[in-house]
Amino acid sequence: MEILAQLGSITNQSLVFATALIFTAMGGIFSERSGVINIGLEGLMITGAFAAGVTAYYAEAAGLGGFSAYVALLAAFLFGVIFSLIHAVASITFKADQVVSGVVINLLALGGTVYAVKLIFDSAQTDTLNDAMLTKVSIPYLSDIPFIGTALFKAYPTTYIALIIVLITFYLLYRTPFGLRLRAAGEHPSSVDTVGVNVFTLRYLGVMISGGLAGLGGATLVLTTTSSFAANTVSGQGFIALAAMIFGKWHPVGALGAAFFFGIAQNMTNVVKLYEWSSGIPEEFMYMLPYVLTILVLAGLVGKAYPPKALGEPYDAGKR
Amino acid sequence: MNKIFAKQSIVVPIVSIFLGLMFGAIVMLAGGYNPITAYNALVSEIFSSRYNIGETIANITPLILTGLAVAFAFRTGLFNIGVEGQLIVGMTAATIVGIEFGYLPWFVHMPLSVIAAALAGGLWGGLAGYLKASRGVNEVITTIMLNFIALYLGNYLIKAFYLEPGTARSYKIEDSASLRTDWMTNLFDGARVDLGLIIALIAVIAFYIILWKTKQGFELRAVGLNHHAAKNAGINVNSNVVKAMFISGMLAGLAGATRSLGLFDAQTIAAAYTGLGFDGIAVALLGGNGAIGIVLAATLFGSLKFGGGGMNYVEGVPNEIINVVIASVIFFVAANGIFKLIIKPFKAKRKQKGAAS
Numbered sequence: 245m246e247i248l249a250q251l252g253s254i255t256n257q258s259l260v261f262a263t264a265l266i267f268t269a270m271g272g273i274f275s276e277r278s279g280v281i282n283i284g285l286e287g288l289m290i291t292g293a294f295a296a297g298v299t300a301y302y303a304e305a306a307g308l309g310g311f312s313a314y315v316a317l318l319a320a321f322l323f324g325v326i327f328s329l330i331h332a333v334a335s336i337t338f339k340a341d342q343v344v345s346g347v348v349i350n351l352l353a354l355g356g357t358v359y360a361v362k363l364i365f366d367s368a369q370t371d372t373l374n375d376a377m378l379t380k381v382s383i384p385y386l387s388d389i390p391f392i393g394t395a396l397f398k399a400y401p402t403t404y405i406a407l408i409i410v411l412i413t414f415y416l417l418y419r420t421p422f423g424l425r426l427r428a429a430g431e432h433p434s435s436v437d438t439v440g441v442n443v444f445t446l447r448y449l450g451v452m453i454s455g456g457l458a459g460l461g462g463a464t465l466v467l468t469t470t471s472s473f474a475a476n477t478v479s480g481q482g483f484i485a486l487a488a489m490i491f492g493k494w495h496p497v498g499a500l501g502a503a504f505f506f507g508i509a510q511n512m513t514n515v516v517k518l519y520e521w522s523s524g525i526p527e528e529f530m531y532m533l534p535y536v537l538t539i540l541v542l543a544g545l546v547g548k549a550y551p552p553k554a555l556g557e558p559y560d561a562g563k564r
Numbered sequence: 565m566n567k568i569f570a571k572q573s574i575v576v577p578i579v580s581i582f583l584g585l586m587f588g589a590i591v592m593l594a595g596g597y598n599p600i601t602a603y604n605a606l607v608s609e610i611f612s613s614r615y616n617i618g619e620t621i622a623n624i625t626p627l628i629l630t631g632l633a634v635a636f637a638f639r640t641g642l643f644n645i646g647v648e649g650q651l652i653v654g655m656t657a658a659t660i661v662g663i664e665f666g667y668l669p670w671f672v673h674m675p676l677s678v679i680a681a682a683l684a685g686g687l688w689g690g691l692a693g694y695l696k697a698s699r700g701v702n703e704v705i706t707t708i709m710l711n712f713i714a715l716y717l718g719n720y721l722i723k724a725f726y727l728e729p730g731t732a733r734s735y736k737i738e739d740s741a742s743l744r745t746d747w748m749t750n751l752f753d754g755a756r757v758d759l760g761l762i763i764a765l766i767a768v769i770a771f772y773i774i775l776w777k778t779k780q781g782f783e784l785r786a787v788g789l790n791h792h793a794a795k796n797a798g799i800n801v802n803s804n805v806v807k808a809m810f811i812s813g814m815l816a817g818l819a820g821a822t823r824s825l826g827l828f829d830a831q832t833i834a835a836a837y838t839g840l841g842f843d844g845i846a847v848a849l850l851g852g853n854g855a856i857g858i859v860l861a862a863t864l865f866g867s868l869k870f871g872g873g874g875m876n877y878v879e880g881v882p883n884e885i886i887n888v889v890i891a892s893v894i895f896f897v898a899a900n901g902i903f904k905l906i907i908k909p910f911k912a913k914r915k916q917k918g919a920a921s
């Protein structure tokens with residue numbers, strides 16, 4: 245029973261780490277399935293975290309209390325969408341190299357947000373949030389179930405939102421005409437064009453949704469974990485989300501599993517404290533795990549991953 | 565990708581630099597700063613003393629090497645976004661060799677440490693090349709992942725074996741491994757200019773010779789221009805991919821050596837990347853992947869980075885503005901189709917005028 249209880253709390257804690265990854269990985273799926281590489285996820289998360297930190301601070305000051313968090317989430321989503329337009333304009337309209345454009349997003353996000361924070365707060369980080377911080381919600385009855393209750397049904401609202409987003413992503417991609425078209429734009433754009441659907445619109449939507457969701461991912465970090473925004477708030481989470489998306493083979497359910505798994509890996513430092521046997525493993529090795537696994541997956545040692553066929557190719561209607 | 569990088573035009577980089585600086589000025593205006601006095605502070609910071617010129621050069625040196633690293637892979641059609649990781653691995657190797665083997669004379673120890681850095685970086689890059697050649701794995705993703713692995717591996721090795729008690733860095737490297745020389749240090753009033761600069765300049769020449777004056781370089785560039793055609797011409801594409809990533813990684817490793825053997829004398833436990841690898845992408849892009857272009861681009865970005873400090877304490881502009889400028893310069897280089905859009909209204913006006921008169 246003791247172990248079960250511990251496992252329950254580990255799972256619960258890992259979910260906190262995984263939530264931001266789930267949001268962002270879902271975003272990555274929208275973008276890459278439409279054919280646009282998005283290594284700018286990191287930067288988009290940073291803008292989301294920034295928007296959340298600033299908005300929540302002002303909402304708190306305006307007396308919105310606990311409601312501030314939701315205003316902040318909305319702001320992060322919108323800010324992510326707007327910021328992702330830079331990537332969309334460069335890589336879709338002007339056919340810039342999508343990886344370069346992603347690098348620009350990452351550099352610009354980090355530079356721009358910290359610049360803005362220094363202007364607004366006259367300090368390298370936003371002021372610490374109090375009332376705006378999210379608190380864990382227990383789902384009545386379900387949270388009373390032993391083990392599963394503590395593991396899954398007592399979590400931050402953002403975790404539930406993230407799980408709902410996974411369902412929506414799955415439904416949109418595989419059960420609606422929009423999803424079919426979006427995926428086709430990433431596999432064979434000219435056939436999409438042939439049937440009269442605009443590839444550019446689809447790809448813009450894919451990138452913008454990825455911006456919004458990555459923004460939510462960044463906001464989650466601020467509103468549940470760090471309580472302020474600084475240059476190191478996101479520190480690589482966007483790349484882990486990218487890894488989760490690939491490890492999950494560009495599929496929402498796969499990416500959900502991968503994000504959860506990487507959440508555990510990130511939480512390992514806490515787990516190490518609990519178990520004698522694992523104390524010999526240096527924490528650095530735990531941090532490495534998601535990246536090593538991603539390489540192994542890509543190398544075909546743990547199943548084979550096939551990226552969307554037209555990923556990275558700007559669509560040019562005149563080209564055959 | 566090749567379409568952009570093969571473009572030799574000088575117009576694109578110059579217009580991009582101009583637009584990038586303009587964008588930076590707009591951001592400064594939005595923040596309530598005076599961009600003219602700020603840019604003025606930036607320039608005067610760089611040239612204010614011999615020491616400052618030296619420190620500017622110390623900022624330029626690693627950017628030349630990481631720029632060359634990115635460009636070398638680009639020339640073979642590969643996007644080495646893992647220069648950052650290869651740099652860290654190289655730096656770690658240099659630190660370890662620099663701390664150990666203190667009994668060697670300097671003319672053996674120092675070159676040995678530098679070579680260790682180059683080899684370690686080369687192997688780290690070559691690994692990504694191998695995975696691409698043998699397994700068809702996209703190098704962009706593997707190198708991003710290898711960056712993180714390098715960061716944690718480097719930290720682990722320093723922490724577990726070479727940590728100086730009571731500090732967050734390794735032991736100092738032995739003097740016999742140091743890249744510093746009295747004449748260079750004195751020349752710049754004690755600034756941290758060292759043999760790293762010489763290494764970087766040799767690398768520039770080697771970069772040019774390998775790519776344009778050898779059969780091997782021809783093969784590498786042929787693969788980069790069109791790997792189907794190269795294959796048909798009997799060039800072994802896979803082996804060239806591995807070679808390109810290995811050499812690219814070596815250049816990145818050298819950049820790492822200039823840090824732990826020169827700039828800092830030791831290696832710090834790093835919470836985050838140095839950023840030099842990503843700046844290398846900017847340098848390579850702006851420099852059009854050519855030897856001279858890279859030196860010029862590295863000079864520009866290195867100067868901006870150092871001068872940004874002056875902007876900060878003279879005018880109070882946050883340092884981050886420099887990253888905004890650099891990012892927007894790359895944006896304009898990469899999405900240079902946007903120029904036409906900006907120029908269009910002017911052209912249209914001119915036409916109207918022409919029609920009226």
